[in-house]
Amino acid sequence: MEQEDKGPALTRRTFIKSAGVAGAMFLAAGAFPPLVRPALAAVKGENINEVLKRQFGNRKVSMSHVTINAPIIAENGAVVPLTITSDLPMNNNDYVKKINVYADGNPEPYIAGIELTPANGKAMFAMRIKMRKTSNVRAILETSRGQLYGAIKPVKVTIGGCGG
Amino acid sequence: MVVGRIKIRVPGTIRKGEVIPVMALVSHPMDTGLIKNKAGQIIPAYYINDVDIFYGNERVTHCDWSYGISANPFISFYLKADKTAPLKIVYKDNKGGVYQQSVQITPR
Amino acid sequence: MRRCFYFFILVFAAGAVAAGGAFAGGAGSGIKEYKQNISTREYEKRYNAVYGKFTEQMAQQGNPADFVLDDGKDLFKKVDGSAGKSCASCHGENGEKLKGVAATYPKYDPSIKGINTVALQINRCRKDNMGAPELKYESHDQLALELYVKSLSNGVPIKVSIDGPARPFYKAGEAYYYKRQGQLNMSCAICHVKYAGHMIRANLLSNNRHHADHWPGYRLKWGKTGSLQKRFKGCNKKVRAKPLPFQCETYRDLELYLTYQANGLPVEVPGFRM
Numbered sequence: 001m002e003q004e005d006k007g008p009a010l011t012r013r014t015f016i017k018s019a020g021v022a023g024a025m026f027l028a029a030g031a032f033p034p035l036v037r038p039a040l041a042a043v044k045g046e047n048i049n050e051v052l053k054r055q056f057g058n059r060k061v062s063m064s065h066v067t068i069n070a071p072i073i074a075e076n077g078a079v080v081p082l083t084i085t086s087d088l089p090m091n092n093n094d095y096v097k098k099i100n101v102y103a104d105g106n107p108e109p110y111i112a113g114i115e116l117t118p119a120n121g122k123a124m125f126a127m128r129i130k131m132r133k134t135s136n137v138r139a140i141l142e143t144s145r146g147q148l149y150g151a152i153k154p155v156k157v158t159i160g161g162c163g164g
Numbered sequence: 165m166v167v168g169r170i171k172i173r174v175p176g177t178i179r180k181g182e183v184i185p186v187m188a189l190v191s192h193p194m195d196t197g198l199i200k201n202k203a204g205q206i207i208p209a210y211y212i213n214d215v216d217i218f219y220g221n222e223r224v225t226h227c228d229w230s231y232g233i234s235a236n237p238f239i240s241f242y243l244k245a246d247k248t249a250p251l252k253i254v255y256k257d258n259k260g261g262v263y264q265q266s267v268q269i270t271p272r
Numbered sequence: 273m274r275r276c277f278y279f280f281i282l283v284f285a286a287g288a289v290a291a292g293g294a295f296a297g298g299a300g301s302g303i304k305e306y307k308q309n310i311s312t313r314e315y316e317k318r319y320n321a322v323y324g325k326f327t328e329q330m331a332q333q334g335n336p337a338d339f340v341l342d343d344g345k346d347l348f349k350k351v352d353g354s355a356g357k358s359c360a361s362c363h364g365e366n367g368e369k370l371k372g373v374a375a376t377y378p379k380y381d382p383s384i385k386g387i388n389t390v391a392l393q394i395n396r397c398r399k400d401n402m403g404a405p406e407l408k409y410e411s412h413d414q415l416a417l418e419l420y421v422k423s424l425s426n427g428v429p430i431k432v433s434i435d436g437p438a439r440p441f442y443k444a445g446e447a448y449y450y451k452r453q454g455q456l457n458m459s460c461a462i463c464h465v466k467y468a469g470h471m472i473r474a475n476l477l478s479n480n481r482h483h484a485d486h487w488p489g490y491r492l493k494w495g496k497t498g499s500l501q502k503r504f505k506g507c508n509k510k511v512r513a514k515p516l517p518f519q520c521e522t523y524r525d526l527e528l529y530l531t532y533q534a535n536g537l538p539v540e541v542p543g544f545r546m
Contacts, residue, residue: 071326073474075546076492079234081330103232107198111232119224121183121244126333128234130196158474165412169339189334235495236336 105135331544344420353404445529454513486543
């Protein structure tokens with residue numbers, strides 16, 4: 001909302017100068033792609049579909065047995081409470097091995113991978129995550145038998161709100 | 165704020181074999197490395213990327229985190245309290261910091 | 273011209289009626305323009321319908337402001353200033369002598385001829401008794417110390433007095449609360465009295481009963497700990513009025529007004545709000 005003074009104003013001359021510099025940097029980026037591209041990719045963001053494909057290939061995810069508990073409206077995208085629960089069994093032969101958590105709109109959609117063991121007793125994990133914008137939150141659970149279970153929940157991220 | 169203060173919360177009375185909820189909070193800035201400060205410089209990435217939870221000698225849970233976890237990370241999970249042993253939570257961040265704390269779990 | 277004249281008469285008449293109502297009201301709220309249209313209970317019901325119980329749960333599970341409170345505990349025992357004293361050397365090792373004191377603040381103080389708040393008192397005490405530098409308002413150390421001192425009164429019902437010399441300051445705070453200001457020409461009371469319980473886009477407007485009992489606290493929107501007066505500044509900015517400096521006379525009067533609305537509720541710091 002508020003504008004703060006950030007050094008000298010952008011005059012036409014400095015703009016042309018900085019544009020030139022940026023252009024030079026762009027050329028440099030072309031010349032040495034491995035050095036520059038990872039950082040750019042991190043800011044621009046990965047696609048959630050690519051991430052899922054890389055991790056799970058074409059394996060089938062059954063959308064059941066998993067519940068995501070998250071607010072409908074998150075007042076601050078930097079702190080979104082999230083609880084992932086599942087009614088899948090947690091015994092020595094058959095248990096939830098890993099909980100993967102994703103936020104679609106984030107620059108890095110894969111937020112956390114949590115490895116559980118039968119000693120947990122119940123498949124549940126709660127945390128607070130950052131979300132860049134309104135998007136879906138996904139959880140995909142891997143069981144020790146190799147099945148995948150998942151759930152999707154949309155979360156609205158509002159910024160601005162009331163009372164500065 | 166002091167980085168790496170840890171608070172672990174477990175129920176007061178625990179029965180043997182009961183599945184108890186455990187909550188933990190740690191103070192950490194969790195900087196993403198994507199945000200600039202007021203002077204226009206990028207704040208370098210500084211976040212916890214690895215959490216290990218031990219119950220006795222056994223590693224119960226392991227978390228692999230990106231910077232997408234909020235500042236002052238909070239976690240909550242269940243634990244089957246079937247032995248008298250310490251519950252230890254170890255946080256490691258990307259700058260080599262290691263923070264840990266343990267609580268004794270004594271089921272009756 | 274004539275129409276204009278009638279209009280003025282009408283306005284004056286309305287003003288007179290309002291003033292008469294105020295006098296008839298006596299001890300209650302002096303301004304009859306708005307009435308609290310929602311009970312606290314009804315408000316809580318709507319709050320849960322809109323937001324769910326997430327903030328409540330998050331507060332119980334783990335409040336990041338607890339870490340600030342821990343820092344305050346350390347600061348309380350830290351020797352600072354030319355007198356070689358810490359807060360603990362007068363007020364007891366764990367602040368035993370301050371138990372329940374913060375629940376009576378803000379209160380009138382004859383030595384400054386005005387309202388004294390906890391934050392102001394801490395800084396005055398540091399300057400006069402410890403010879404230590406005053407802490408900058410809203411800095412981490414200041415919030416930590418204020419939070420710790422207030423937390424010593426946790427659970428004690430708020431008991432703020434507006435009798436005697438505090439009365440004019442309470443009235444000034446109330447006048448500010450009902451004064452329209454800023455480019456949007458809104459007063460605090462429009463949102464938190466007249467339209468309390470209604471939605472303002474995605475936000476639910478709260479009623480003013482619970483406004484002062486949980487500060488300093490963690491606020492989700494800020495992502496950090498702040499004080500009640502920071503909230504005042506934010507509200508001022510949102511109606512495009514010019515925010516006033518921390519701990520100025522007007523804000524202290526306003527704090528007294530709001531804390532009086534919360535009389536009888538227990539102090540619960542650190543708070544956790546949206």
